[in-house]
Amino acid sequence: MATKLAALIVLVAFLAEPPACEGDIICFNGWLRLPIQDPRLCPPGSRMRSGIPRQLVPRPSGLGLGFGYYNNRSSRSSYCPRAEGIVRATVSKAVAAEPGIGAGLIRLFFHDCFVRGCDASVLLTETNSNNSDTEREGQPNKNSLRGLEVIDAAKAAIEAACPGRVSCADIVAFAARDASSILSNRRINIRMQGGRFDGRESFANETDQLPGPFSGATVLQSNFRAKGLTSDEMVTLSGAHTIGRARCAFFSSRFSEMDPAFAAKLRARCDDDTNVNQDHVTPDVLDRRYYQDIIDRKVLFTSDAVLNSTETIKQVKENANKAGMWERKFERAMENMGKIGIKTRRGKDAEIRKVCWRVNN
Numbered sequence: 001m002a003t004k005l006a007a008l009i010v011l012v013a014f015l016a017e018p019p020a021c022e023g024d025i026i027c028f029n030g031w032l033r034l035p036i037q038d039p040r041l042c043p044p045g046s047r048m049r050s051g052i053p054r055q056l057v058p059r060p061s062g063l064g065l066g067f068g069y070y071n072n073r074s075s076r077s078s079y080c081p082r083a084e085g086i087v088r089a090t091v092s093k094a095v096a097a098e099p100g101i102g103a104g105l106i107r108l109f110f111h112d113c114f115v116r117g118c119d120a121s122v123l124l125t126e127t128n129s130n131n132s133d134t135e136r137e138g139q140p141n142k143n144s145l146r147g148l149e150v151i152d153a154a155k156a157a158i159e160a161a162c163p164g165r166v167s168c169a170d171i172v173a174f175a176a177r178d179a180s181s182i183l184s185n186r187r188i189n190i191r192m193q194g195g196r197f198d199g200r201e202s203f204a205n206e207t208d209q210l211p212g213p214f215s216g217a218t219v220l221q222s223n224f225r226a227k228g229l230t231s232d233e234m235v236t237l238s239g240a241h242t243i244g245r246a247r248c249a250f251f252s253s254r255f256s257e258m259d260p261a262f263a264a265k266l267r268a269r270c271d272d273d274t275n276v277n278q279d280h281v282t283p284d285v286l287d288r289r290y291y292q293d294i295i296d297r298k299v300l301f302t303s304d305a306v307l308n309s310t311e312t313i314k315q316v317k318e319n320a321n322k323a324g325m326w327e328r329k330f331e332r333a334m335e336n337m338g339k340i341g342i343k344t345r346r347g348k349d350a351e352i353r354k355v356c357w358r359v360n361n
């Protein structure tokens, strides 16, 4: 027992240094759920860690971004009128072949914007400081991100059309917009601005700013507040869990809290596979079904189920019942997410990468 405990402490220290906790057994901002309770694993001082703002965080203004940013003839360094069309065509082809890639692209945008802002840091494997332990290696991303090859393909086609003008950060944002439109059967049309520059650094440990599946309501709200987004936007954006897949390890501890018939089906699927669809009825359609599923206890994660709490249940019910309401809110919230921490000028920390997975020399 003592050896096992020591091994667990080392594992936690390694994965989440210093540990971020919620409660006694949930670490790395809700990504690690440890099977035993021991205060030494998550010292009390680490409860309010990264992602939790100490003071009010201003709303992201999006200053410097613009609609049709690459269509402006008078700005030679950014003129590339084919850019958005190339992204749309590349995403359409990929999603037609495998709809799950569309889910991956929407999630990629969230994971990019929440860590170092929307600067494509999530794509890097080679950075300015030669750090190889990048965001892609972080607990929320490792063996989980999808759609990276779509971004690379769009970037290669855009570079061939107009080299050095279109950032990977904008390609990620446009791809999320286009995937949302396709998977919602054109019911969701996000007005996505352009003008983001790419960052030059990326660190795995900073991915603890992304809330995890074991996070409770307060942590979720705080994590979104830390990026200048509201609790309503948190509820709205969580609606993306109506598409894509999830690993059983993230929810198999809470079968007993789910609708019994739903839990039984999930349990059976998890016996055969490590992944399941998040939405059991229309897994590839971006719709408001998630909110009825919350009410019916047919959602996977703790972080989904806790939206049934007093503070957020009003929004959940509205989104479930009022046609078109969630779709319009989702459009606005995605647009706002695309303004987080942006770099809008070339500089020592900002460039237009030639290839999305490595910084320019």
Ligand code: HEM
Residues within 6 Å of the ligand: 100, 103, 104, 106, 107, 110, 143, 144, 145, 146, 211, 212, 213, 214, 215, 220, 234, 237, 238, 240, 241, 243, 244, 245, 246, 247, 248, 250, 301, 303
């Ligand atoms: C509110 C806090 C959130 C938590 C705790 C959370 C957590 C997770 C987890 C654990 C998975 C499964 C990953 C895996 O098993 O590999 C997942 C999948 C997914 N998430 Fe979230 N997420 C959150 C918010 C969001 C937001 C804001 C978006 C986008 C707007 C989003 C979009 C998705 C999508 C589309 C998938 C499926 C990805 C795929 O199939 O490749 N999530 N999320």
